[in-house]
Every structure is written in structure tokens, then in C-alpha cells.
Amino acid sequence: MSRDRFERALFRWLKPLVILVLFLVTAFPFFYMVTLSVRDIQELILERGSIWPRSFTFDTYVNVLTRQGFVTFMRNSAIVSVISVAVTLLISIPGAYAVARLRFFGRRQVHFLFLAVYLFPAIVLAIPLFVLFTMLGLRGSLLGLILVYVAQTVPVTVYMLRNYFETVPQSVEEAAAIDGCTRLSTIWRVVLPLSKPALMATGLYAFMIAWNEFLFALLFLLEKRESWTVSLGLSQLAGSIEIPTTVLMAGSVVLTLPIVIVFFASERLLTEGLTAGAEKG
Amino acid sequence: MTRTLKQRENRAGLALISPTLIITLVVVVVPLLWAIMLAFQDVRLINIRRVGVFGHYTLENFAYVISEPGFWSSLVNTLIYTVAGTALSIVIGLVAALALRDRFKGRTLVRASILIPYVAPVVAAAFLWETMLNPDYGIVNSWLGTHIAFLTQAKGTFLGVEVPVALLTVIAFEAWRYFPFAFLFILARLQALPGELEEAAVVDGATPTQRFRHVIMPQLWRVVALLSVLRFVFTFTKFDDVYLLTGGEAGTGVVSVRVYDFLTARNDIGASAAQAIVLALVLVVFLALYLRFFSGGEREQG
Numbered sequence: 001m002s003r004d005r006f007e008r009a010l011f012r013w014l015k016p017l018v019i020l021v022l023f024l025v026t027a028f029p030f031f032y033m034v035t036l037s038v039r040d041i042q043e044l045i046l047e048r049g050s051i052w053p054r055s056f057t058f059d060t061y062v063n064v065l066t067r068q069g070f071v072t073f074m075r076n077s078a079i080v081s082v083i084s085v086a087v088t089l090l091i092s093i094p095g096a097y098a099v100a101r102l103r104f105f106g107r108r109q110v111h112f113l114f115l116a117v118y119l120f121p122a123i124v125l126a127i128p129l130f131v132l133f134t135m136l137g138l139r140g141s142l143l144g145l146i147l148v149y150v151a152q153t154v155p156v157t158v159y160m161l162r163n164y165f166e167t168v169p170q171s172v173e174e175a176a177a178i179d180g181c182t183r184l185s186t187i188w189r190v191v192l193p194l195s196k197p198a199l200m201a202t203g204l205y206a207f208m209i210a211w212n213e214f215l216f217a218l219l220f221l222l223e224k225r226e227s228w229t230v231s232l233g234l235s236q237l238a239g240s241i242e243i244p245t246t247v248l249m250a251g252s253v254v255l256t257l258p259i260v261i262v263f264f265a266s267e268r269l270l271t272e273g274l275t276a277g278a279e280k281g
Numbered sequence: 282m283t284r285t286l287k288q289r290e291n292r293a294g295l296a297l298i299s300p301t302l303i304i305t306l307v308v309v310v311v312p313l314l315w316a317i318m319l320a321f322q323d324v325r326l327i328n329i330r331r332v333g334v335f336g337h338y339t340l341e342n343f344a345y346v347i348s349e350p351g352f353w354s355s356l357v358n359t360l361i362y363t364v365a366g367t368a369l370s371i372v373i374g375l376v377a378a379l380a381l382r383d384r385f386k387g388r389t390l391v392r393a394s395i396l397i398p399y400v401a402p403v404v405a406a407a408f409l410w411e412t413m414l415n416p417d418y419g420i421v422n423s424w425l426g427t428h429i430a431f432l433t434q435a436k437g438t439f440l441g442v443e444v445p446v447a448l449l450t451v452i453a454f455e456a457w458r459y460f461p462f463a464f465l466f467i468l469a470r471l472q473a474l475p476g477e478l479e480e481a482a483v484v485d486g487a488t489p490t491q492r493f494r495h496v497i498m499p500q501l502w503r504v505v506a507l508l509s510v511l512r513f514v515f516t517f518t519k520f521d522d523v524y525l526l527t528g529g530e531a532g533t534g535v536v537s538v539r540v541y542d543f544l545t546a547r548n549d550i551g552a553s554a555a556q557a558i559v560l561a562l563v564l565v566v567f568l569a570l571y572l573r574f575f576s577g578g579e580r581e582q583g
Contacts, residue, residue, distance in 0.1 A: 003488050004486070004488040004489075007488045007489045007490055008488075008489060011489050015380055018376060018377075018380045019380050019381065019385075019391055022377050022380065022391065022394075022395055023390075023391050023394050023395075025457065026394045026395050026397055026398055026457075026461075027394040027397070029398075029406075029409050029410075029413060030397055030401070030409075032409075032413065032420065033405075033409050036412070044418055045418060048417075048418045048419070048420065048423040049420060049423035049424055051420070090300075091300045091301055091304060092301060094297035094298070094300065094301075095297060095298045095300065095301035097297055098293070098294040098295075098296075098297035098298040099298065102290050102291075102293055102294035102297070103287070103290055103291065103294065104290065104291045104292075104293075104294025104295050104298070105291055105294075105295065106295075107294065110298065110302075113302075113305065113310075114305075117305055117309050119511075119514050120309065120313070121514075121517075121518030121537075121557075121560070121561060121564070122518070122520070123518050123520050123537040123540050123541070123557055123560070124313065124316055124518070124540075124557040124558070124560070124561055125309060125312055125313065125316070126540075126541075126544070127316050127319065127540070127544055127550065127553050127554050127557055128312035128313070128315040128316045128319065128554075129308070129312055130544060131315075131319070131324075131550055132312065132315075147304075147308060148308060150304060150308075151304045151305055151307070151308030151309055152308075152309075154301050154304060154305060155301070155305060158301055183293060208400070211402065212401075212402040212403060212404075214402075214403055214404055214521045214525070215520050215521055219544075219545075230402075231402050231403075231404040231405075232404075234404050234405065234408060235404045235407075235408075235525060238404075238408050238411070245412055245418070248408065248412075249409075249412065252405040252408055252409060255402050255404065255405045256401045256402060256405045259400060259401065259402060260397060260400060260401065263396070263400045264393060
């Protein structure tokens, strides 16, 4: 058999195997997370190797949401994430437009600043912010957390949006200007409607950062239980022996599910190109 | 006096970018400068209000941090963790991208599944691993018929060789969680490659491995180099993953967890800042070395 035939046969056989392994390695843990969350703790102790529950129970969810306070944590996480997304977009839309379209003093240096912030280690930033928020009495408040999340996402979102704004044909904007639009109303009426996929991507990015973030939530909110985010709540309760693992697994599902839904729902929207044909007609 | 169009554009640009600049300056740049100042002062949370810009500057924090036990081992741990985590996540990401390059039935499902470890919150992922790897009731030990404490055991023997169990587990977690990141980058690049080159290689009789080695890989070096830098920088200063999995115990103490311990457990802000600055400096040195050696090599490959 020639080398070519041998290799083709090998890869024809190897490829499905690799795909299967990748699928199992990524899907199985989360499948296990869900099935464990609807089991009674007794079942886990008696049959530690089983992957399918003998009997389903949703008491774990009732327990984690009410007694462990996850409803409050979810509310906090939702507040932090939604406000972070809104403020991030509000700040980065004009910023990205300026970088994409307008020649101003220092435009080139802005990129360097953004790259630096993107690569900048959060752990270094954590120290002065921890001290500052302690001094200002902002520890335990969600406001401080939102401020940090926005500052960390804005440089990246400006960059993402700028790339997209540059693809909006200049002639469409000029047409709007001739029709009497000011610069701001051009952004509002022409650029933004054409940039919906990019706005979705940007919002999603900001949401993911805010919902998943752990270090700053730990540093700023630890002492105040009623301000905990879901991530912080789960990490703190995971250490306690009194709460059954299956209840905490229900907490993990509660933490993971929203972000997975948001991610896959908007990923589909992202693929819909909206600029196609804008310049015609 | 009327302004020129150019001046007006300049003004409008500055006005629109200013909210972005203000928030990054206030929350990132100024705190960074302050962190550097704190590293050279004797600051604790109790005396913080008495410390000013013109306070007493000293190198004591650095001397203290370096002489503390575990300083060098934490640097070594960080380096092993970072290099292994970066390399593994990129290699697995590359394999995944190659496997999912062509269409097949169920590709969308597999692609979605691959992205979940990266999209899921780190706290949930870490807790899931902790549960699955638990020596008493974890499913992995149950299936293997063993009682290995993957996350709390510093050393163990595997086939007669002594291995750092917890460190390897943390590295595996890193690879599992971040290979989707590499996968996304590499897949996007793969799908943008022009098909002609490969077709020509097929006509010339190149086997699949030869095509990969001489046609595909040369076109991927740039994205792999970019990924190496990004993953190295992110992993080197990563705190969440190690802290959540092991708390920095069992031979997994990385520098970022030490920074956190100095800050919270000992309330020693100066030492914490000094430790963080050391971390950042070492990172800069590695980046400089990397760019020096690899940007030269990349040019040779075209």
C-alpha cells in the first residue's frame, strides 16, 4: 500500500475518533452536571459511578434557590451584567466611531492603550482597586464592581466595534449627512442599525465577562452576603460540608445555563450579515 | 472666527473618545501607577490613610517577598503551569480545528459542545471538576476503581515514576478550558485559506501529512504565534483557576495566588503589590525574549 493510501485510510478512521473524543470530553462533564443536579445525595453516595439518576428530584433546585439564597445571587448577577452591558455599549459606541471615522489628535496611540489594557493582568489591578474601594467604602457595593467590569471590557469592545464600523460604507453616511443628519443622528439612525451583529457580539462579550467574573467579586463583595454574585456564591458554598453536592450542582446549572443560552442564542444572530446590499438602491 | 473642518473633526473625535479614555485612565492606568507606588512603601490596610504620594519609599517589600519561603518554587510552578497549559491548549485546539474543518453531519452540535468549557463560568467548571475528581464519591475514581486525590495530592507515582499530581490536574483543566479559544482562532484561519494551494499539492502527489506539514502549517504559524503570546500572558497571571481548584495547595502555588494571600490573609498591601510587580516584570522579560527569538524565526518561514 502506498504512503498516500495508507495515510488517507488512517485519517479516515482517525478523524471520527478524534471528533468523538472531543465531543465526549466537552459534553460529558456538563451532561453529568445536569444529571447530578436532579439526584438525591443518598443516590450519589450509594452509586457513585452511575451517570443516570434512578429517580428525579427537583428539591435540589428549590433548596439552592431559596434556602441557599441563589435567587438573590442571580438578581445581583443580573443587575451587574445588564448594567455593565448597557454602560459598555454606551461608552464604546461613540469611542469606536471616533476611532473608525474621525481623525483626531492621538488616534494612533489609542490602539496601544487598548492593547495594554487587554493584556494587563487583573491581579495587579486588584490590589490598588481593593485599597481604593476600601477607602471609599465601595466594598460590598455592586456599583464598584460594575465600574471595574466596564473599564476592563471597553477597550476590547471599542476595538471590536471599530472593525465593524469601518465596513459600513462611507457613502451611506454621506447620504445621511446630505439628507440633514447631524453626526450623532447619523450614528443613531444609520451606523447602529447596520451594525446589529457587531453590537450583539459586543454586548455578549461584556455580558460574559460580567456574569463569569470571579476575582473582583471575591475581593469586593466577600463580606456582604446579600451582594454576592452567583459565581461568588457558588465558590463560597462549595467549601461547606453541610450543603449536599447535588444541591451545589443545581447551583452550578443555575450559574452555567444563562450564559450558555445567551451565547448560543446570539451566536446565530451574529452570522446574519446586515450590510449586504446596503449600498445598492 | 470659524473653525476649519479638520479642527471640528478633531474636536468631535476627542469628545466621542473621551468617555472611553476617562474610564480606562481612572480604573486602569491610575491604579496601576498607584500599585507601583504601594510596592515601594510600607502599607497595611490599617495605616493606609497615613500613606501619601510623598511617603517613605523603600525596597523592603521586594526583599521580604523574595526571601519568603516558596517564592522561587511559586515562580517555577507558574512557569510550568503556563508553558504546559499554553502548549496543550494550542495543540488540542489545532487538532480540533483540523478535525472539524470539513462539513459532516452533526458538526454544529460538536462545535457547540467544544465551546462550552470556554463559555461556562470558571467557578462552575472548577466545582464540576472537583466533584468528578473527588477521591471518595467522584465518578472518575469510581470508574477507575481508585482513590486518587487529584487536587489535594502533591506527589504520586504513575508507572513507577513520581509525578506532581495536582499540578498536572490543574494543567489538564487549563488545557480543557482554553483549547476552545485556540480552536476558534485556528478554525477561522483554516477556513479562510485558499483551496488552490492544497489542490495543487494533491495533484503533485503530496500525502495528507505532507500537505499538513508543507502547505497548511506554514499558513498557520502566524495565528499560532499570536495565540502563544495571548495564552501565555493570560495564563501566567491567571488567578481564578488555580485558586478555585486547589487554593494554591499541593504544589500548585502560583504567583497570583500568593499575591492574593499577601493581600487578604496577611493584609500586607505593600508585599502584595511587590509580589504582583515581580510577576509582571517576569512576564515582560519572557515576552521580550519570546518576541526576540520567534519574530526572527517567523520571518524566515515567510
